[in-house]
């Protein structure tokens with residue numbers, strides 16, 4: 001059984017912010033009522049006119065035909081609405097665009113215009129026949145958006161046209177939310193991110209590995225070695241996945257941090273879809289642990305800080321945090337200077353949890369199960385704290401030298417963790433004082449009690465300082481008895497027959 005960890009200094013708010021969860025996982029698997037169908041972008045037969053030009057018709061046509069032109073038109077319409085570009089909206093509508101078109105999340109042009117307070121655009125859309133109360137997948141109407149973001153004149157206008165806020169419960173009890181994640185719509189991925197595939201030189205390429213989303217190869221791009229991730233054809237044929245993928249790519253390409261693997265650009269104009277990343281030749285943490293076993297405490301803490309800093313950067317992205325959802329040693333790459341970088345972030349969002357389970361089973365890539373938060377395994381609503389859970393398991397592995405219960409199938413491990421609250425055991429004697437407690441807080445069953453990465457960074461920095469102080473104390477020849485008050489990392493150094501550590505210039509690398 002899991003021992004309760006200390007109460008972290010900073011907590012998740014009392015109620016989990018479902019708005020921060022990856023949207024596809026909020027979508028309950030119910031169907032049937034007109035209301036729910038509307039939420040999902042399907043019209044009930046009675047609401048769907050003969051012309052078929054309703055939200056539902058667009059939803060269906062996007063899913064069935066999936067022509068890039070159609071997707072582009074919807075995207076542009078939403079972009080213009082969010083910008084309040086009345087003339088552009090007018091021109092698109094004059095050209096035959098559907099005023100009720102919406103994206104995969106059910107966000108219509110009216111939603112976008114209302115949530116940005118674009119009164120002129122709202123007026124125009126209503127005049128041109130926009131439905132006043134379309135529901136996005138969080139159950140939000142344009143009026144609820146206008147109210148949420150404080151645009152009173154827009155709210156007044158919508159109310160005068162029959163706008164209302166719907167805040168009811170789905171049949172399975174999950175709450176509708178009125179403030180969905182904000183998206184920065186644009187009409188294209190942006191030429192600067194779109195790479196010319198002809199510039200990728202495959203002559204000396206080789207396969208680095210295969211994951212649930214596709215394979216990754218070393219290749220050369222403009223003379224530089226790069227890691228090219230190709231999306232599995234089975235995924236990229238799914239238009240829904242592609243829509244999400246493009247949206248995600250815009251965001252991923254902009255991210256920059258010393259502890260995340262740098263994305264260089266994308267190829268979306270031909271298949272398979274490809275993502276180019278900086279190439280990190282030193283391997284990943286999984287390989288390192290299988291070669292070296294348990295890491296020295298100072299190295300483990302330094303790596304933990306690298307991961308936490310990279311993850312903190314992702315979680316603090318605005319307007320929406322970037323969830324990893326697939327944090328594991330295989331996705332932590334070593335750079336030339338001996339630091340870890342987080343790879344593969346954001347991509348798992350492309351799959352629903354169900355699809356993720358299926359995909360992992362299909363490809364045999366079940367490694368993720370060991371790091372999977374209980375709520376993900378149980379297919380429940382979750383938020384960014386799932387990454388904190390994975391981080392805890394990784395930190396424990398760095399001290400233990402590899403995964404616990406190696407001979408048990410990963411899926412079974414996840415089941416025990418999720419359903420019986422089992423947690424990997426602490427066997428090593430090298431944990432510095434405070435690390436076990438930190439790990440326990442991070443893998444708490446109650447996701448609200450898990451600390452944020454900002455708090456984790458503070459704790460790890462304190463631990464690192466303690467360790468440096470202890471090392472100095474040893475170097476300066478304090479009697480060991482005086483060191484008992486210092487962190488537990490000294491405990492293993494005080495075992496009989498172990499000489500005190502030699503002073504190190506800086507922290508040692510593995």
Ligand SMILES: Nc1ncnc2c1ncn2[C@@H]1O[C@H](COP(=O)(O)OP(=O)(O)OP(=O)(O)O)[C@@H](O)[C@H]1O
Nearest residue numbers: 208209210211212213216227277278279280284330
């Ligand atoms: N930028 C990179 N440079 C060098 N090696 C990389 C890079 N990105 C990934 N790899 C390596 O490629 C291998 C496969 O990675 P990939 O992300 O495709 O799959 P995975 O993480 O094992 O699985 P999944 O995608 O299902 O999470 C891993 O060993 C990983 O360390």
